[in-house]
Amino acid sequence: MPESTPVAQERRLVTELPGPRSAELMQRKHSAVAPGVGTTMPVFAARAGGGIVVDVDGNHLIDLGSGIAVTTVGNSAPRVVEAVREQAGAFTHTCFMVTPYEGYVAVAEALNRLTPGDHEKRTALFNSGAEAVENAVKIARSYTRKQAVVVFDHAYHGRTNLTMAMTAKNMPYKHGFGPFAGEVYRAPLSYPFRDDKSVDGQAAARRALDVVDKQVGAESLAALVIEPIQGEGGFIEPAPGFLPALAEWCRANGVVFVADEVQTGFARTGDLFACDREGVVPDLTVTAKGIAGGLPLSAVTGRAGIMSAPHVGGLGGTYGGNPLACAAALAAIETIESDGLVARARGIERLMLDRLRRIQADDDRVGDVRGRGAMIAVELVRPRSTEPDPALAREVATAAHQQGVITLTCGTYGNVLRFLPPLTISDALLAEGLDVVAAALGSTR
Ligand code: PLZ
DSSP states (O other), X not given: OOTTSOOOOSOBOOSSSSXXXXXXXXXXXXXXXXXXXXXXXXXXXXXXXXXXXXXXXXXXXXXXXXXXXXXXXOTTOHHHHHHHHXXXXXXXXXXXXXXXXXXXXXXXXXXXHHSSOOSOEEEEEESSHHHHHHHHHHHHHHHXXXXXXXXXXXXXXXXXHHHHHHOOOOTTTTTTOOOOOSSEEEEOOOOTTTSXXXXXXXXXXXXXXXXXXXXXXXXXXXXXXXXXXXXXXXXXXXXXXXXXXXXXXXXXXXXXXXXXXXXXXXXXXXXXXXXXXXXXXXXXXXXXGGGGTTSOOEEEEEEHHHHTOSOTTSSOXXXXXXXXHHHHHHHHHHHHHXXXXXXXXXXXXXXXXXXXXXXXXXXXXXXXXXXXXXXXXXXXXXXXXXXXOHHHHHHHHHHHHHTTEEOEEESTTSOEEEEOOOTTOOXXXXXXXXXXXXXXXXXXX
């Protein structure tokens, strides 16, 4: 298929899944790729765009995953493709630490403008979400001259040594990979579906800060790191007031408040950043995923005073802020702003919440429907209880996959179905994708 042909925006299955070419590639994967790197579906991608991923056998799958919240502006978004093409023809790499280039500076300017808060900011660029989280911790330690880091139950921050320590869930992220970095402490989260009804945002914050106070102490604490809506941990949106209370405590106690907006950032939640909803202004904001339309890029952006603490040469890396990724980021940001994608995420939220709540009304295994924007989840439980049902989540996801809908699961208990469509998906495809999920759920009764 010529590259310029747009991807047909329809679900179309022309083989069983996986088809023969995918099956053959999966054999090669087994012989060549370390088995530790798993795949959600056994189909190999050939092209993607809008709300569709086309596999190597010509099957058209509805994309409700965006490659784990990355292709928010769509796959191969036109402005991104054009910008990368042009940059690739000019130069692909010089290393910003050797001979710098404008694209890096322009991305820093854009992030300083867009991230929460209108104070003076500085930015440093990296490659992956985990690498940026690590650097946020380095910067906070350098600034405060303290060492401890507080993270939360159900947190996910990455797979490097420090970020494994910060991530909560053992299997598959940590099992057998220790020892982990020290000086990382875990506090209880606000989890409205599982908390007692009397635990509102303020009470949940008091509960968490009591643990921090008793087990760590502000005088030892460099940073408190939190996902404003937890991603891998189960799309857990804390009760209103929880994040503002934590941010306030950090400010009063000389602790750097770090928002990990890796999964929630860049219009995904119906705001440019999830912290914007309650007007929370983090000291440092960590971004990645949706920042660059699919190219690897991440960033730490925050208060100029804090960001300027590390000595010259203390931050960096060969590829951090690669010119292709920077060109892609500028194009992705322009796409979000000019195509009204924040508003589009809210439209997707209405459509998804409405459909999923109707499913919930008829199915007592749907314990909770939650999320914001194009980051929506259902938590599956044993009927009329809060007991997690991970087998059901697996079964529904697998059935949806077989019908050509890419869905992901998540959650500490593995019982959450999550939906992260690209913001370029049509209402019709989105509705059809949810119909398939509803039918998959129905078929398990
Ligand atoms: N912080 C909040 O969601 C990555 C992980 C997929 P990297 N989430 C997807 C997997 O199984 O590896 C993530 C995140 C939050 C940090 C990260 C880490 O980002 O770019 O994967 O390093």
